[in-house]
Amino acid sequence: MKDYFFQDTVGKPMDRVDGRQKVTGAAKYSAEYELPNMAHAVLVGSTIARGSIKSIDTKRAENAPGVLAVLHYQNSIKVPGYVQEAHPTEPKPAGKPLQVFIDNQIHFNDQPIAVVVADTLERAMYAAKLVKVQYNVEKHATDFHQNVSKAVLPTVAKRNPKHGLNDYVRGKEDAYKTEPLKIESEYVIPTEFHNPMELQSIIAHWEADNKLTVYDKTQAVIGTQNAFAKDWGIPVQNVKVIATYVGGAFGNGLHTWPHETAAIIAAKKVNRPVKLMLTREQMFTMVGYRPHAWQKVGMSATKDGKITAITHEAIGQTSSYEEFTESTLQQTRMMYTSPNVTTRYRILPLNVSTPIWMRGPGEATGAFALECALDEMAYVIGMDPLEFRLINHTDKDPEKNLPWSTKYLKEAMQMGAEKIGWRKRQLQPGMVKNGEWLVGYGMGVGTFGANRGRAKVKATLHKDGTLVMQSATTDIGPGTGTAMVQIAAQNLGLPPEKIVFELGSSLYPPSPSQGGSATVATVGSAVHAVCQVLKKRLTSMVAGNSDTSFKGATVENLTFKDGYVSLTASPSARLSFGDILKQQNLPELEVTEESSPDASLRQKYSMYSYSVHFAEVQVHPLTGQIRVTNMVSCADAGTIINAKTAGNQMIGGAVGGIGMALTEGAIMDHRFGRYVTKDLAEYHVPVHADAPNISSLFVNKPDLINNPNGTKGIGEIAIIGVAPAIANAIFNATGKRIRELPITPDKLMMV
Amino acid sequence: MPQDKFPDQHLPEGEGGQAQHSDARRTFLKQSSLLTALALAPPAALKAAELKFEEKVAAVFEQVKVTLGINGKKQKLSIEPRTTLLDLLREQLHLTGTKKGCDYGQCGACTVHVDGQRVLSCLTLAAMADGKEITTIEGLANGDKLHPMQEAFIKHDGFQCGYCTPGQIMSAVACIKEGHADSDDEIREYMSGNICRCGAYPNIVNAIKEVKNGGHKV
Ligand code: FES
Ligand code: FES
Numbered sequence: 006m007k008d009y010f011f012q013d014t015v016g017k018p019m020d021r022v023d024g025r026q027k028v029t030g031a032a033k034y035s036a037e038y039e040l041p042n043m044a045h046a047v048l049v050g051s052t053i054a055r056g057s058i059k060s061i062d063t064k065r066a067e068n069a070p071g072v073l074a075v076l077h078y079q080n081s082i083k084v085p086g087y088v089q090e091a092h093p094t095e096p097k098p099a100g101k102p103l104q105v106f107i108d109n110q111i112h113f114n115d116q117p118i119a120v121v122v123a124d125t126l127e128r129a130m131y132a133a134k135l136v137k138v139q140y141n142v143e144k145h146a147t148d149f150h151q152n153v154s155k156a157v158l159p160t161v162a163k164r165n166p167k168h169g170l171n172d173y174v175r176g177k178e179d180a181y182k183t184e185p186l187k188i189e190s191e192y193v194i195p196t197e198f199h200n201p202m203e204l205q206s207i208i209a210h211w212e213a214d215n216k217l218t219v220y221d222k223t224q225a226v227i228g229t230q231n232a233f234a235k236d237w238g239i240p241v242q243n244v245k246v247i248a249t250y251v252g253g254a255f256g257n258g259l260h261t262w263p264h265e266t267a268a269i270i271a272a273k274k275v276n277r278p279v280k281l282m283l284t285r286e287q288m289f290t291m292v293g294y295r296p297h298a299w300q301k302v303g304m305s306a307t308k309d310g311k312i313t314a315i316t317h318e319a320i321g322q323t324s325s326y327e328e329f330t331e332s333t334l335q336q337t338r339m340m341y342t343s344p345n346v347t348t349r350y351r352i353l354p355l356n357v358s359t360p361i362w363m364r365g366p367g368e369a370t371g372a373f374a375l376e377c378a379l380d381e382m383a384y385v386i387g388m389d390p391l392e393f394r395l396i397n398h399t400d401k402d403p404e405k406n407l408p409w410s411t412k413y414l415k416e417a418m419q420m421g422a423e424k425i426g427w428r429k430r431q432l433q434p435g436m437v438k439n440g441e442w443l444v445g446y447g448m449g450v451g452t453f454g455a456n457r458g459r460a461k462v463k464a465t466l467h468k469d470g471t472l473v474m475q476s477a478t479t480d481i482g483p484g485t486g487t488a489m490v491q492i493a494a495q496n497l498g499l500p501p502e503k504i505v506f507e508l509g510s511s512l513y514p515p516s517p518s519q520g521g522s523a524t525v526a527t528v529g530s531a532v533h534a535v536c537q538v539l540k541k542r543l544t545s546m547v548a549g550n551s552d553t554s555f556k557g558a559t560v561e562n563l564t565f566k567d568g569y570v571s572l573t574a575s576p577s578a579r580l581s582f583g584d585i586l587k588q589q590n591l592p593e594l595e596v597t598e599e600s601s602p603d604a605s606l607r608q609k610y611s612m613y614s615y616s617v618h619f620a621e622v623q624v625h626p627l628t629g630q631i632r633v634t635n636m637v638s639c640a641d642a643g644t645i646i647n648a649k650t651a652g653n654q655m656i657g658g659a660v661g662g663i664g665m666a667l668t669e670g671a672i673m674d675h676r677f678g679r680y681v682t683k684d685l686a687e688y689h690v691p692v693h694a695d696a697p698n699i700s701s702l703f704v705n706k707p708d709l710i711n712n713p714n715g716t717k718g719i720g721e722i723a724i725i726g727v728a729p730a731i732a733n734a735i736f737n738a739t740g741k742r743i744r745e746l747p748i749t750p751d752k753l754m755m756v
Numbered sequence: 757m758p759q760d761k762f763p764d765q766h767l768p769e770g771e772g773g774q775a776q777h778s779d780a781r782r783t784f785l786k787q788s789s790l791l792t793a794l795a796l797a798p799p800a801a802l803k804a805a806e807l808k809f810e811e812k813v814a815a816v817f818e819q820v821k822v823t824l825g826i827n828g829k830k831q832k833l834s835i836e837p838r839t840t841l842l843d844l845l846r847e848q849l850h851l852t853g854t855k856k857g858c859d860y861g862q863c864g865a866c867t868v869h870v871d872g873q874r875v876l877s878c879l880t881l882a883a884m885a886d887g888k889e890i891t892t893i894e895g896l897a898n899g900d901k902l903h904p905m906q907e908a909f910i911k912h913d914g915f916q917c918g919y920c921t922p923g924q925i926m927s928a929v930a931c932i933k934e935g936h937a938d939s940d941d942e943i944r945e946y947m948s949g950n951i952c953r954c955g956a957y958p959n960i961v962n963a964i965k966e967v968k969n970g971g972h973k974v
Binding site: 021024025125127204251253481649652661691697 | 839850853854858865894916917920925948949950954957960
């Protein structure tokens, strides 16, 4: 850290502020708090996909040692606010989230239907197996392809003709159909699961009858606080939510789930703190997933590479009780110059649980189809796919007809092409070899809205010269605290060692959920604001000093550096922040600032982050084994606050994309509507051996229209466009175009 | 001792075996040894027996005494035979640095060292570790001085959320000791039992290489 003992910390590869906690095991995740007299809860899931509970026999479970309660729809405490319409922090979807233990209806297989509470985990696990349930079975529909004709326009779109999920036509509808040079292809992605390494868990503790504390795995501290306050009809300030460390989430912690309420019910019933940790199987059924999707892209282009039309259709899976939607088709509407663009989005309700946004939600799905189609189109006209994309690059948003706040995608493309050695790529597939292996190169572009929300940060400058900031944001892995410390160090002129950023508690000033790649833009702006106010306060303090050396000082003619204020013109007169407070007889200086995006600017500009991913793969022609041998991921994500953590995020997205492309996919036994792939031995997330060297490169130019730190988000664009880059590289290696993920050797060998 | 009455207690659990195994044990108890048991039974068991709660009768006898060395300290414990080393560490000893990522030996988050070897604590019954030396992530550093692998993970940012990290580090230390860190590919192969969903793999490989090549004692 010594190297960064200067104010210009932004951009530096500073070590994480919580690194030591994480490598020593001291970091406490939600299931790891020690509370007196804690009981353990285990959920029982349904074994049918649709129908109702005929009878539930809990006698043996209740008589098992250590069992404190077995709760289900017949004997559960009724959650007073369980008429909740939706997740309160989110735009209202049609239908409603699953309410736990409310009636005997079964909507999906492994739906939580009972909770067993015991004094030890082993006893709760054992007793959970003794609960016997009989069902009235109804015929379920879980097979996407068999039911695809039942897909519908989402209700939000039906209700509001202006809603973005409605059909979209720019120019002429389906114009590609009558063009001479065209492609038309269908793409499928299976259901994929977030599977963060930390199992979803919660400790629920009723500190008083109307006072609830939860240690909860969530990306949304305030959202969770509001949801539980509403559920239980208690004042918001009576609910405390702690999520200091979150062991990954990738979207599945964006709203509350039935298991959380089950634990809260249990804690109320047994009048003890209750810990509930899902099993790995339950992570596949109880906390959402990236929905199975079918897509079709039609595209036409001129011989010299101008796209003339794109039609992109998508159908995404949802549950029977709640409509889940995502912006699968957004990239198609704004990324390329095509004068004619048509998009149609539908959802397909099935007897499965409701999906939830998973890293690069929608866009990652859509980009797989769009960016593969682009590669197919370029091949038809015999053009290099990089050149094809450059020709169709847009200098303003063709959908909204607005200028971009910033867009440096071309630079990113050039950096990446150089680094991967794109020159080695041959137009014709199968031309490059490494011994027996066929070598191929592919690329894919990603984009995601450069979102920014409203956040509040409280900062306390102490007379020992240290600064403590607090905000109710979270860190699911990107390094939120580290980035905030660097932003404050830069803006206040204080060494990062003297700054602490506290997060993950509802006791701190509100921040939105960590989602939509918006945290640094949102919370970072509030940190920026709080630092400006602190500087002003310090300035007026020194200017008004009896010691007149700072007379007439303004923020502009002062230098803030290394924790000292000095006159820029005569730096010898300087005072430490701490001494300034001491002179005022102040033990500390406290400032709370809120920052929101400028709505009028947001109407004048279109704001997106961009990524481009390059993959080199090797495919064995006899076995179909696929190895990603090199990856380069480049981003135009505005100012990079921390080269190390930002680079790591890009790498992580690339690894996630490798999983999407090559290994991940749910398989369901439709006779029972139950997943076959429901643990990490059957559902394959990438392991060390699947991950090659991955380089991440940043354009690193600020977007000051977006926010004062000039940042744009990274989390989503890190994965959006990776899967098509790999699929395209496989085509370049083999001449085989696999349009259904994951691309496994059997699929490759069968073509 | 009571546990002698249950000769199957050290059997590994089979596929989905917990319920069957325990069921069998309880049936055995009911059929053949309830009378013997009652002769020696503490009052709690008698009361349970009166109420015909066979489960509760069984519970009274189901404790195994073990002595484990944990991070250099001897601990005498009385545990249920079905308790895994992972749950013992996390739930009873509050050593939560060892993580549960699956409970089925599929993710590596629970990796600890047992007598110097890397072991998945979720697949190890605590009773099987009787008399053994266990090192968890909490015992890796030398007081305030971090182990070189911990330093290297910080320097190379070998993690994001940090949840897989204790397991990765314990595995990485063992990987070098085993002599399985001679190339990037070898490291990747021998670390493949430790999943990082955040995908920090390349950084983890770099951290391991640095420790290996730096000639640090691991
Ligand atoms: S928890 Fe032991 S391997 Fe996953
Ligand atoms: S750091 Fe999050 S799973 Fe590895």
